[in-house]
Amino acid sequence: MNPVLSDQSQTNAKTSLSPYQAEVIDLFVHAAQALSIPRSVGEIYGLLYSLREPVPMDDVISLLRISKGSASQGLRWLRDIGAVRSTYVNGDRRDHYVAEIELRRLASGFLREKVEPHLESGGHRLARIESLIATEADPEFATDRLQKLRKWHSLIKKILPFVRGFAKAGE
Amino acid sequence: MNPVLSDQSQTNAKTSLSPYQAEVIDLFVHAAQALSIPRSVGEIYGLLYSLREPVPMDDVISLLRISKGSASQGLRWLRDIGAVRSTYVNGDRRDHYVAEIELRRLASGFLREKVEPHLESGGHRLARIESLIATEADPEFATDRLQKLRKWHSLIKKILPFVRGFAKAGE
DNA sequence: GAATTTGTTCAATTTTTCTTGAACAGAATG
DNA sequence: CATTCTGTTCAAGAAAAATTGAACAAATTC
Numbered sequence: 001m002n003p004v005l006s007d008q009s010q011t012n013a014k015t016s017l018s019p020y021q022a023e024v025i026d027l028f029v030h031a032a033q034a035l036s037i038p039r040s041v042g043e044i045y046g047l048l049y050s051l052r053e054p055v056p057m058d059d060v061i062s063l064l065r066i067s068k069g070s071a072s073q074g075l076r077w078l079r080d081i082g083a084v085r086s087t088y089v090n091g092d093r094r095d096h097y098v099a100e101i102e103l104r105r106l107a108s109g110f111l112r113e114k115v116e117p118h119l120e121s122g123g124h125r126l127a128r129i130e131s132l133i134a135t136e137a138d139p140e141f142a143t144d145r146l147q148k149l150r151k152w153h154s155l156i157k158k159i160l161p162f163v164r165g166f167a168k169a170g171e
Numbered sequence: 172m173n174p175v176l177s178d179q180s181q182t183n184a185k186t187s188l189s190p191y192q193a194e195v196i197d198l199f200v201h202a203a204q205a206l207s208i209p210r211s212v213g214e215i216y217g218l219l220y221s222l223r224e225p226v227p228m229d230d231v232i233s234l235l236r237i238s239k240g241s242a243s244q245g246l247r248w249l250r251d252i253g254a255v256r257s258t259y260v261n262g263d264r265r266d267h268y269v270a271e272i273e274l275r276r277l278a279s280g281f282l283r284e285k286v287e288p289h290l291e292s293g294g295h296r297l298a299r300i301e302s303l304i305a306t307e308a309d310p311e312f313a314t315d316r317l318q319k320l321r322k323w324h325s326l327i328k329k330i331l332p333f334v335r336g337f338a339k340a341g342e
Numbered sequence: 343g344a345a346t347t348t349g350t351t352c353a354a355t356t357t358t359t360c361t362t363g364a365a366c367a368g369a370a371t372g
Numbered sequence: 373c374a375t376t377c378t379g380t381t382c383a384a385g386a387a388a389a390a391t392t393g394a395a396c397a398a399a400t401t402c
Contacts, residue, residue: 018303018306018307018308019303019306020300020303020304020306020307020313023296023299023300023303024300024316026296027293027296027297027300027320030289030292030293030296031289031293034286034289036207038359038360038361039360039361040360040361049316050313050316052309052312056378057378057379058378066361066362067361067362067363068362068363068364068379068380069361069362069363069364069380069381069382070360070361070362071379072379072380072381073360073361073380073381075379076380093369093370093377093378094377094378094379095378095379101316101319103322103323103326115205118201118202118205121201122198122201122202125194125197125198125201126198128194129191129194129195129198132189132190132191132194133191135189135190135191136189136191137189138223141223142191142221145195145220145221145272148272149198151274152274155274155337158337159334159337162333162337163330163334166326166329166330166333209389209390209391210390210391211390211391227348228348228349229348237391237392238391238392238393239349239350239392239393239394240350240351240352240391240392240393240394241390241391241392242349243349243350243351244350244351244390244391246349247350264347264348264399264400264401265347265348265349266348266349
């Protein structure tokens, strides 16, 4: 029998992964690297993705052999973007986590938390650039470039809701 | 007169930025950080974006005060995704660089070089996961999750051309 | 064809980011 | 109310990524 799925009491955390699980985790670790997301975050999400049942942080720690700190921070990161949610499990006071598997949720949480703030600050920077154009030797050229930047900025803002919508349509 | 735009011979590289240029560079440095692109790459692109005339690598080095190695690697990175192109300048045998300012080009070069390879390798990983499902204790559940991964994969592949198209439409 | 100019490469270093684990705070238990 | 359990925080250490600069190769000049 697969040791990962065997019955274990609350005090004996699970400690080994099936080959299938290892491969799923590997997939998410690579995806995380592609998006410059910490490896441990990819591992945790991959683990939860491979599991049917909610698991407590202790299992995340023992199965992935990562530290308590990493597990706690990684789960927080995932909760913040809505990629993971915690669930009540009868008779166990610890939080138990499950992966959120709707791409739409992942994408929109990621965009909201990790992309939109940058667009926000980009808007302020554009305003500052504008205020400096007057001091420039070739204000006409500078103005033209600023216009183009503004166009990019608004274009990207328009793409975001669409990406969300696409993810929704695909569910 | 703005020292950056003053006449200087080929042997006297430019050494100072206008406030406007500094601000444009700052914008791109932050954008680069958001995309996890090296700071120096953002600086170089920002500098070229702020300039009307093509400049040689020497000017990139002296204006940004970065090393020859960084400038060379950064320009290569930008050339690879098509964000920068080199231009012939009469009477000077050095390469001169200009920023490519069409968002469409930037986006599609970036997707081609930095995103698609990951999707490619993701396809292989999905196949490997499939081959391991048989060994799993709960193959039904595993199959279901694999299906969802495949859906994500193909959805993302469908979004890419669209993002390109959007960028094009906005020019 | 020697000397100079231009640009690349890569090992060493610096900087940044991630991870660890111990200390801590709050909640639950007995 | 002392003890245990659960989870967070953060300073220190480890790992990863970016930057530097010197060595090199190739092209150009004289």
